[in-house]
Amino acid sequence: MSAAVGVPAATAAxxxxxxxxRTGVLGLLRATGVGGMISAVVIAVAIVLxxxxxxxxxxxxxxxxxxLAWVGPVGGHLxxxxxxxxDVLSRLLAGAQSSMIGPLAVVVGAMVLGTLxxxxxxxxxxxxxxxxSSGLDILFAFPGILLAVLAAAVFGAGxxxxxxxxxxxxxxxxxxxxxxxxxxERGQPYVAALEVQGVSGTSIxxxxxxxxxxxxxxxxxxxxxxxxxxxLAAISFLGLGVQPPAPNWGVMISxxxxxxxxxxxxxxxxxxxxxVGVVIAFNVLGERLFERVQAAHR
Amino acid sequence: MSGxxxxxxxxxxxxxxSVDGLTVLLPVEGQQRAVLRDxxxxxxxxxxxxxxxxSGSGKSMTARAIDRLLPAGxxxxxxxxxxxxxxxxxxxxQLRSYRNKVAMIFQDPRAHVxxxxxxxxxxxxxxxxxxxxxxxxxxxxxxxxxxxxxxEDPERRLRQYPxxxxxxxxxxVMIAAALLTGPALLLADEPTxxxxxxxxxxVMAILDDLRRSHGLAMLFITHDLDLAAAICDRTVVMxxxxxxxxxxxxxxxxxxxxxxxxxxxxxRPEIAQKASRLRAIPGRPLSAxxxxxxxxxxxxxCAYAQPSCLTAVPELTELDGGVSxxxxxxxxxxxxxxxxx
Amino acid sequence: xxxxxxxxxTAPVLEAIGLRKEFGSLVAVDNVSFAIPPxxxxxxxxxSGSGKTTIARMxxxxxxxxxxxxxxxxxxxxxxxxSARDRRRRGGEIQIVFQDPYTSLDPRQTAERAIDExxxxxxxxxxxxxxxxIEELTELVGLDSRQARALPKGLSGGxxxxxxxxxxxxxxxxxxxxxxxxxxxxxxxQAQVLNLLADIRDETAVSYVLISHDLAVVxxxxxxxxVMHRGQLVERGLTAQILDDPQHPYxxxxxxxxxxxxxxxxxxxxxxxxxxxEVR
Numbered sequence: 001m002s003a004a005v006g007v008p009a010a011t012a013a014x015x016x017x018x019x020x021x022r023t024g025v026l027g028l029l030r031a032t033g034v035g036g037m038i039s040a041v042v043i044a045v046a047i048v049l050x051x052x053x054x055x056x057x058x059x060x061x062x063x064x065x066x067x068l069a070w071v072g073p074v075g076g077h078l079x080x081x082x083x084x085x086x087d088v089l090s091r092l093l094a095g096a097q098s099s100m101i102g103p104l105a106v107v108v109g110a111m112v113l114g115t116l117x118x119x120x121x122x123x124x125x126x127x128x129x130x131x132x133s134s135g136l137d138i139l140f141a142f143p144g145i146l147l148a149v150l151a152a153a154v155f156g157a158g159x160x161x162x163x164x165x166x167x168x169x170x171x172x173x174x175x176x177x178x179x180x181x182x183x184x185e186r187g188q189p190y191v192a193a194l195e196v197q198g199v200s201g202t203s204i205x206x207x208x209x210x211x212x213x214x215x216x217x218x219x220x221x222x223x224x225x226x227x228x229x230x231x232l233a234a235i236s237f238l239g240l241g242v243q244p245p246a247p248n249w250g251v252m253i254s255x256x257x258x259x260x261x262x263x264x265x266x267x268x269x270x271x272x273x274x275x276v277g278v279v280i281a282f283n284v285l286g287e288r289l290f291e292r293v294q295a296a297h298r
Numbered sequence: 299m300s301g302x303x304x305x306x307x308x309x310x311x312x313x314x315x316s317v318d319g320l321t322v323l324l325p326v327e328g329q330q331r332a333v334l335r336d337x338x339x340x341x342x343x344x345x346x347x348x349x350x351x352x353s354g355s356g357k358s359m360t361a362r363a364i365d366r367l368l369p370a371g372x373x374x375x376x377x378x379x380x381x382x383x384x385x386x387x388x389x390x391x392q393l394r395s396y397r398n399k400v401a402m403i404f405q406d407p408r409a410h411v412x413x414x415x416x417x418x419x420x421x422x423x424x425x426x427x428x429x430x431x432x433x434x435x436x437x438x439x440x441x442x443x444x445x446x447x448x449x450e451d452p453e454r455r456l457r458q459y460p461x462x463x464x465x466x467x468x469x470x471v472m473i474a475a476a477l478l479t480g481p482a483l484l485l486a487d488e489p490t491x492x493x494x495x496x497x498x499x500x501v502m503a504i505l506d507d508l509r510r511s512h513g514l515a516m517l518f519i520t521h522d523l524d525l526a527a528a529i530c531d532r533t534v535v536m537x538x539x540x541x542x543x544x545x546x547x548x549x550x551x552x553x554x555x556x557x558x559x560x561x562x563x564x565x566r567p568e569i570a571q572k573a574s575r576l577r578a579i580p581g582r583p584l585s586a587x588x589x590x591x592x593x594x595x596x597x598x599x600c601a602y603a604q605p606s607c608l609t610a611v612p613e614l615t616e617l618d619g620g621v622s623x624x625x626x627x628x629x630x631x632x633x634x635x636x637x638x639x
Numbered sequence: 640x641x642x643x644x645x646x647x648x649t650a651p652v653l654e655a656i657g658l659r660k661e662f663g664s665l666v667a668v669d670n671v672s673f674a675i676p677p678x679x680x681x682x683x684x685x686x687s688g689s690g691k692t693t694i695a696r697m698x699x700x701x702x703x704x705x706x707x708x709x710x711x712x713x714x715x716x717x718x719x720x721x722s723a724r725d726r727r728r729r730g731g732e733i734q735i736v737f738q739d740p741y742t743s744l745d746p747r748q749t750a751e752r753a754i755d756e757x758x759x760x761x762x763x764x765x766x767x768x769x770x771x772x773i774e775e776l777t778e779l780v781g782l783d784s785r786q787a788r789a790l791p792k793g794l795s796g797g798x799x800x801x802x803x804x805x806x807x808x809x810x811x812x813x814x815x816x817x818x819x820x821x822x823x824x825x826x827x828x829q830a831q832v833l834n835l836l837a838d839i840r841d842e843t844a845v846s847y848v849l850i851s852h853d854l855a856v857v858x859x860x861x862x863x864x865x866v867m868h869r870g871q872l873v874e875r876g877l878t879a880q881i882l883d884d885p886q887h888p889y890x891x892x893x894x895x896x897x898x899x900x901x902x903x904x905x906x907x908x909x910x911x912x913x914x915x916x917e918v919r
Binding site for chain 1: 699720730733735742745746747803807
């Protein structure tokens with residue numbers, strides 16, 4: 001770094017932090033490019049459906065009618081009927097809720113716990129950091145799905161147990177990613193200046209360190225959502241998460257799986273595509289946000 | 299610039315490096331922004347020229363342009379000629395051979411050296427790869443050069459890794475490495491800014507010594523006017539991407555030709571006495587793209603500015619063997635003395 | 640013993656006795672003592688590895704001395720503060736301005752918010768009084784209203800240092816540690832900030848502890864100086880005296896190494912292993 005500092009030279013790196021007209025959420029989205037914006041739209045639609053899905057479903061998602069089982073698209077039933085004669089489209093719309101809430105709970109849980117551990121470790125350093133890191137390493141050994149299966153065995157099958165198990169499984173990953181950035185912020189002179197002022201550690205962490213690592217937290221949470229969705233769908237598919245006959249995309253794949261071999265793939269595939277579409281959207285947006293965070297810190 | 303110094307080579311000697319009307323624009327946030335405007339300077343063989351400026355002056359960018367190290371997307375206008383050849387048109391083998399003749403050393407040596415390779419490998423690389431020197435010879439030359447830069451036990455140093463050397467040591471190694479390929483011109487971009495002042499004095503002495511003994515020309519970039527004057531015969535002062543003054547170093551304080559040079563020299567505190575108040579220049583140094591077009595870039599901060607200074611960008615005026623980009627250079631001559639009261 | 644910040648008191652505003660700091664087997668600071676009378680400023684001169692930054696950090700409480708004492712405003716601060724109230728009180732006595740303007744401010748806080756946070760920490764003032772004080776401070780350091788409301792990324796290096804100074808002065812400290820605070824600034828900006836610091840001292844009677852390797856800046860801003868070399872205090876005295884007539888060989892070498900009009904570098908003999916350092 002040059003010792004003479006007045007105005008940063010007009011090179012890309014220092015100016016990347018100052019984007020005229022690109023402030024706020026809209027600016028952030030615009031900066032993620034076409035892929036990012038499309039993903040954001042897909043996610044927005046999914047969120048809206050999760051909220052109003054059950055009300056806009058054209059037909060009753062829960063009423064079975066075996067005489068209509070496996071019937072293909074006809075009339076207002078755009079996606080046909082599932083193995084119990086229920087309208088697939090309606091079930092997808094109604095199922096958006098449980099398919100999105102689960103991952104949301106996982107993400108919130110993992111991010112809160114992970115951020116807490118990362119920031120505390122970074123702030124206190126020394127022994128606290130070492131012990132926390134070792135603890136996290138142990139947790140790393142357990143894949144999410146394994147913990148979810150264990151949880152189901154102990155607490156019974158259901159979305160709550162599965163979500164909690166996954167949050168615990170993801171938390172070390174979050175803590176690991178955030179710890180590095182938190183450590184870097186903690187080492188900055190402005191933090192030392194606040195310490196010298198007599199500001200408490202808690203205050204500094206909450207009001208200064210966390211806001212400065214927030215972009216990374218957001219990027220991380222976005223990517224995590226996609227993974228949580230896949231894992232929860234898998235867990236529901238295995239019968240350990242949301243229980244049938246509740247509408248849920250993962251459950252729908254499981255229920256309608258026999259249809260694939262018998263020549264009626266649409267119900268299962270439709271549910272699968274919903275999951276894949278939303279997961280990809282979250283992944284793409286998350287990675288773009290991640291890239292922006294990296295670029296800003298270069 | 300003809301026949302000004304008694305110690306200079308004959309006026310008919312062609313300049314080794316000639317920068318002519320260099321204008322560089324860099325893409326920033328989607329726009330092309332000027333960082334250099336119409337920069338011209340010449341370096342004769344064996345001559346040391348200092349390039350002094352503050353932030354935004356474009357001094358580093360000039361060196362990078364000369365060494366073809368501009369960032370991607372840069373637009374370059376004007377010409378850079380080395381030994382008669384257009385530098386911008388070089389490619390492939392010619393470019394490699396150019397880099398053997400023009401060596402560059404940087405402010406932070408650690409950023410420009412591979413940390414997982416030994417010093418010996420790094421130093422002999424150019425010799426072996428570009429000039430086909432056998433490894434034993436190359437190592438011998440490296441040892442010899444390390445001794446010249448004043449490093450003890452050079453054989454052991456060759457086997458060490460960069461992190462085992464202190465900043466000052468590493469910078470000496472970089473100087474030695476730069477000299478190994480027998481360059482004709484050395485570009486030094488703030489090589490001592492990150493060093494302790496006592497280390498800086500040592501490294502400067504070595505640089506000066508070796509430059510003279512090897513007959514090298516040098517462009518020495520710094521923000522410190524006195525540092526440049528210490529080992530350069532001529533100094534170029536830049537402001538807001540333009541050359542504002544070219545002057546013999548010993549006259550910079552006693553007879554500067556541009557108000558900015560005088561103000562810069564006067565703003566610095568003195569070690570010999572305390573000023574009741576430093577003569578600070580109001581405002582702050584600008585980059586080329588921040589300076590308003592169609593007027594003298596320094597006028598807003600200049601104590602001698604007149605309405606005429608705001609009507610056009612001043613041209614370079616030749617005076618007493620030097621050059622000044624001040625519209626009032628002639629009338630201000632002799633009144634710009636920067637000596638402290 | 641010494642009085643508190645009393646009028647007419649001759650007790651030193653900052654005193655260090657026998658300061659020592661070890662990092663493992665490395666002795667960074669060895670038996671350093673100094674006292675700053677009220678109204679005077681001290682320079683701690685040295686290069687990298689001299690221990691000057693470690694002393695600064697010990698003074699403000701970021702490092703704990705291995706042995707020795709530090710007394711400020713009559714109270715001992717050699718051990719870490721025991722309570723939040725203690726920490727705050729110490730923060731109101733000694734403050735610091737760091738070297739790098741680009742990392743010494745929270746990138747998400749405007750100058751106004753940064754100063755406001757400090758004011759709320761130290762005083763129980765209402766919003767109006769705080770606003771008035773913020774205006775006072777920003778005016779004192781020469782920031783206009785646009786700059787006071789801008790985020791750091793919209794400010795130049797010199798402007799950021801002014802914010803850092805304003806923030807440091809918010810708590811009305813008696814001692815302000817300047818840790819190479821002007822070293823990263825352009826020469827023309829450096830002159831502005833040095834003038835500003837002199838003006839502030841005239842107005843607030845604060846004492847500066849200037850950590851610097853730049854002898855010209857030291858001359859301009861301080862009355863007394865100590866010279867550090869590899870953790871040892873090698874020379875002390877009036878700044879003018881040390882710079883005009885240095886006694887210790889290291890001080891002489893230091894002075895001879897500073898570029899000034901007409902200066903030429905001269906070479907010593909071969910350099911022994913790893914005796915050269917870099918400033919950050």
